[in-house]
Amino acid sequence: MTAAQALARAASELVGAPFRLRGRDPQTGLDCIGLVASALARAGRTPPTLPHYAMRNASCARFLELLPQVGLVPSRADPAPGDVVLLRPSAAQYHLAIIGPSGLLVHAHAGLGRVVESPAPLPWPVQARWNLIEN
Secondary structure: OOOOHHHHHHHHHOOOOOOOOOOEEOOOOOHHHHHHHHHHOOOOOOOOOOOOOOOOOOOOOOOOOOOHHOEEEEEOOOOOOOOOEEEEEEOOOOEEEEEEEOOOOEEEEEOEEEEEEEEOOOOEEEEEEEEEOOH
């Protein structure tokens, strides 16, 4: 199994976990960053220490600088399972999702109160996408 496949599978295993802002534990709740961190850990990567953040941010540059530490590199290829996707629901909000094994987007949905799978594309612009490289 490739690193990307492991990340996709790990994300799909988190579907149903409760939503909680700044949540990092699938038992007590995850937000979108917590989802990515938990999936990375389940896929055998050590997530970096995350900076403090609010639900609304004009910039996510501090967070994006951490991605190479776990082997996430910008992707120019076609979207594939295991890709981490940065979406922009509004001018001051970013949202992360992971493409699951079946091509559905796995993400922490605040409105539904849990991690869900949604058909792509979500109704928000894609700002960036990363693949997980092999160790």
